[in-house]
Amino acid sequence: MSRQICFLTVLAVAVLLLSGCQMAAPAMVTDASREVPVTVEVTKEVEVVVTATPEPMMAYDPREIFVLAAGGQDTSSVQAFLPATIHIRAGDTVTWKLAGDDAHTVTLFSHESPPEFVLPVDMADPTKGAMVNPLVAFPSRIPGGPVESYDGHIFVNSGQLSHEPAGPDAPPNNTFSVNFPTPGIYKVHCYFHPWHTATVVVHENTDADVPDQAAIDAQAEAELASYLAQIDMAREQHNLPVNMPAADGSTLWFVQAGAVNALTGDFHAQVYEFLPRDLTIKAGDTVVWVSAEFHSVVLDDAPPAPEPILPQMQENGPPLLVLNPEVFAPMRPSPVYDPAQYFNSADIGPIAANGAAWALTFMEPGVYTYLCGLHHQMGMEGTIVVEPME
Numbered sequence: 001m002s003r004q005i006c007f008l009t010v011l012a013v014a015v016l017l018l019s020g021c022q023m024a025a026p027a028m029v030t031d032a033s034r035e036v037p038v039t040v041e042v043t044k045e046v047e048v049v050v051t052a053t054p055e056p057m058m059a060y061d062p063r064e065i066f067v068l069a070a071g072g073q074d075t076s077s078v079q080a081f082l083p084a085t086i087h088i089r090a091g092d093t094v095t096w097k098l099a100g101d102d103a104h105t106v107t108l109f110s111h112e113s114p115p116e117f118v119l120p121v122d123m124a125d126p127t128k129g130a131m132v133n134p135l136v137a138f139p140s141r142i143p144g145g146p147v148e149s150y151d152g153h154i155f156v157n158s159g160q161l162s163h164e165p166a167g168p169d170a171p172p173n174n175t176f177s178v179n180f181p182t183p184g185i186y187k188v189h190c191y192f193h194p195w196h197t198a199t200v201v202v203h204e205n206t207d208a209d210v211p212d213q214a215a216i217d218a219q220a221e222a223e224l225a226s227y228l229a230q231i232d233m234a235r236e237q238h239n240l241p242v243n244m245p246a247a248d249g250s251t252l253w254f255v256q257a258g259a260v261n262a263l264t265g266d267f268h269a270q271v272y273e274f275l276p277r278d279l280t281i282k283a284g285d286t287v288v289w290v291s292a293e294f295h296s297v298v299l300d301d302a303p304p305a306p307e308p309i310l311p312q313m314q315e316n317g318p319p320l321l322v323l324n325p326e327v328f329a330p331m332r333p334s335p336v337y338d339p340a341q342y343f344n345s346a347d348i349g350p351i352a353a354n355g356a357a358w359a360l361t362f363m364e365p366g367v368y369t370y371l372c373g374l375h376h377q378m379g380m381e382g383t384i385v386v387e388p389m390e
């Protein structure tokens, strides 16, 4: 209210100055103390003519903008598109480039419900197991086909972006481009990590006010640095062994199977490690693994570690990416670890099918190595040293 009054006052003063204290029409001003009428005569009118010539709207040339599909290195997994929000002009093409050692997709949905992640290998015979839906695993674009123009109506998918080829004889699939012809706001998803999303804001192709590649790079770098700092802190937060006494006099030990920053809880910044990596306990103690994301605990005295996907070659088309039951089916022959048997928590985590935690009791002194069945390629492994009971 006071701003409005102030503005009106300024306007009134300006009009008075412009007109040399002359008003557009005769006006009567009353001085209340003396009750004497004062008349101001108008001799001249002030006319202000504003002419506006519309500027011709210039369409900018379409650009290719480069951004990152993820970040990190080894066991530091930044599960974010960098930058998470991109402002471009209609007609621009965005190219996402994979960084980091984890697998991701760049996926844009149509208005229809998105394809399921996992399908039965054979709809008629469930005993044949499950596979990654080919619509998820492989690019929606035929090899060498044109870059899709996305306006919200078609399903566009990079397939699994990876520095490693998705199958035998397949080339690496580590960049993905999409053209945006129509102004609007569009969402980008990663199939593997539900929180890994981006927003593309497409402005008119005449809009001068969009960032250039250098500004986008600087934004991506700042976001990456923030996530890496969270990861470093998460590693420190979880690196000390945590334990508590069990009712029977033994000790319960807690190991983080992967970790996020305890203060920010930010799923975009993931440590793909067992923390602490090496743990020493006494015979009779129990280890509880608590998963922060999608991880597993595999104790296997017969390396090599099982691969999560067993590609099944087809006569025509890409291989079927069959989920290896040794990785995805829980296997816990006993609550006490037996080195002669295969133990597998399978996928554990806050939204995993097998729950968030998994426990084993160790009775036999020894050194036991274990790994994450989903991420051992990234170096996610640990050791339990069991010392004799005192």
Ligand SMILES: [Cu+2]
Pocket (backbone or CB within 6 Å): 070, 079, 103, 104, 105, 190, 191, 192, 193, 196
């Ligand atoms: Cu992802």
